[in-house]
Amino acid sequence: MSLPDWTGKPPAGSLPQGESLEAEVGIIGAGIHGAALARELSLRRVTCALVDRAAVAGGTSQWSSQLLHGGIRYLVTGDIRQMREGLEERAIWARIAARRCRWEAFWMPHHNIFEGWAHRFGIGLYDRWGSERPGFPAEFRLGAVPQVVFRADPRSQGGPFRGATAYADLITSDRDLTLDLAASSSALKLDFHEVQSWEEQGGGLRAALLKDRRDGRQRTLAARQWVFALGPWTDGALRDWFREDSRRLRLSSGIHLWFPAVPGCDRPWAIRRPGGRVLFMIPREGRLMVGTTEREVETGWVPIAASERAELFEALERYVPGVRWRSLQVLDEELGVRPLVRGSGFTASLSREAVLERHGRLGNLRLVLGGKLTTARRLMDKLAVELTGRACPRSRTEPLQAWDAA
Numbered sequence: 001m002s003l004p005d006w007t008g009k010p011p012a013g014s015l016p017q018g019e020s021l022e023a024e025v026g027i028i029g030a031g032i033h034g035a036a037l038a039r040e041l042s043l044r045r046v047t048c049a050l051v052d053r054a055a056v057a058g059g060t061s062q063w064s065s066q067l068l069h070g071g072i073r074y075l076v077t078g079d080i081r082q083m084r085e086g087l088e089e090r091a092i093w094a095r096i097a098a099r100r101c102r103w104e105a106f107w108m109p110h111h112n113i114f115e116g117w118a119h120r121f122g123i124g125l126y127d128r129w130g131s132e133r134p135g136f137p138a139e140f141r142l143g144a145v146p147q148v149v150f151r152a153d154p155r156s157q158g159g160p161f162r163g164a165t166a167y168a169d170l171i172t173s174d175r176d177l178t179l180d181l182a183a184s185s186s187a188l189k190l191d192f193h194e195v196q197s198w199e200e201q202g203g204g205l206r207a208a209l210l211k212d213r214r215d216g217r218q219r220t221l222a223a224r225q226w227v228f229a230l231g232p233w234t235d236g237a238l239r240d241w242f243r244e245d246s247r248r249l250r251l252s253s254g255i256h257l258w259f260p261a262v263p264g265c266d267r268p269w270a271i272r273r274p275g276g277r278v279l280f281m282i283p284r285e286g287r288l289m290v291g292t293t294e295r296e297v298e299t300g301w302v303p304i305a306a307s308e309r310a311e312l313f314e315a316l317e318r319y320v321p322g323v324r325w326r327s328l329q330v331l332d333e334e335l336g337v338r339p340l341v342r343g344s345g346f347t348a349s350l351s352r353e354a355v356l357e358r359h360g361r362l363g364n365l366r367l368v369l370g371g372k373l374t375t376a377r378r379l380m381d382k383l384a385v386e387l388t389g390r391a392c393p394r395s396r397t398e399p400l401q402a403w404d405a406a
């Protein structure tokens with residue numbers, strides 16, 4: 001089977017591991033969920049193997065908006081429980097992954113004084129519930145943005161907005177965070193390994209036959225328990241491996257465009273759009289990242305559609321006409337596919353909730369469905385308790401190891 005481009009070319013060389021490998025838990029998929037589970041199991045001294053057909057963090061967990069947040073959109077959709085969970089997790093990330101996190105004061109602009117009051121009320125609650133903010137810079141001002149400051153930002157020129165309210169959130173580097181989680185585990189790492197077939201035994205999975213894409217070597221990995229953390233590729237893998245037709249996920253692509261830094265655009269903006277969607281404009285690494293869109297797609301990675309690009313440009317021109325977007329060079333563009341737990345309605349209103357499913361036929365297999373970067377640690381802590389019967393409070397306090405530490 002030829003692989004789509006996103007998996008990338010495997011590095012040269014070969015791994016030292018032998019042909020017959022064993023672990024207590026076999027994790028297939030090394031995105032934020034697989035990597036976070038590997039850390040949870042290692043903290044509990046349970047052996048595990050982390051298998052991916054691409055690099056660690058080679059999938060969705062490198063194409064997100066990179067926010068560790070309560071989800072300001074939930075103020076509109078009313079999912080307060082998810083919001084509070086996210087805010088709690090945000091504080092934990094700020095402690096355990098301080099070097100990968102940066103606090104920011106986001107501006108949410110409003111059209112008129114009434115909307116301004118509504119924002120101030122909602123954002124007031126958001127910042128109160130999220131008042132645990134370790135390392136929050138004292139110079140950041142939250143709440144009403146003074147008019148003179150708002151007017152100095154070129155994004156306020158000629159547009160529909162009359163003012164803004166500032167709220168706190170945490171920005172990360174999704175790929176580095178995932179790599180740090182994997183580096184904080186003692187998992188046997190089998191990146192660029194393709195699953196060729198499965199061996200079943202006694203109503204469960206016994207072993208996976210793997211092919212190392214570096215050199216074509218075959219390895220057998222046996223494990224007592226298995227977890228598939230395959231993000232948006234879950235349904236496709238279950239179909240290919242076990243001929244299962246049921247669809248557990250709905251997939252929604254989102255794109256980001258990266259522009260050169262625009263002078264005067266110093267703070268990130270979060271513009272509320274109809275349907276609870278948010279248009280983010282985030283200055284980072286000397287550039288301006290803009291996103292995102294929602295388009296239903298069929299698989300875990302697809303090329304960017306011209307209509308997605310056009311939709312973002314239209315939104316930018318409508319809400320922020322003070323910047324000549326079309327004359328700016330697009331330095332980079334990326335697409336990620338959200339794995340949303342299947343339900344009815346449009347993707348924009350679908351839940352970002354995650355589900356841990358015990359597979360119906362294969363008794364020792366669990367599936368991680370849906371989820372977000374923000375709540376991955378919490379969800380995998382829960383799964384590790386289910387798998388091992390052991391709680392581990394250190395998961396909330398133990399700092400992550402940097403994958404790129406000297």
Ligand SMILES: Cc1cc2nc3c(=O)[nH]c(=O)nc-3n(C[C@H](O)[C@H](O)[C@H](O)COP(=O)(O)OP(=O)(O)OC[C@H]3O[C@@H](n4cnc5c(N)ncnc54)[C@H](O)[C@@H]3O)c2cc1C
Pocket residue numbers: 028029030031032033034051052053054055056057058059060061062063064065066067068069193194195229230231232233237252253254255292335336337338339370371372373374375
């Ligand atoms: C546009 C966009 C913006 C987002 N913004 C945010 C945000 O700001 N904050 C937030 O908290 N969340 C955000 N999310 C959600 C978050 O990025 C995802 O929910 C999360 O990254 C999913 O992680 P995962 O580990 O489940 O999946 P992935 O990261 O996709 O991991 C799955 C892994 O499985 C591997 N794989 C696939 N098929 C196979 C196979 N057959 N064999 C072996 N391995 C395989 C892939 O290579 C991949 O590495 C966003 C998502 C998108 C798309």
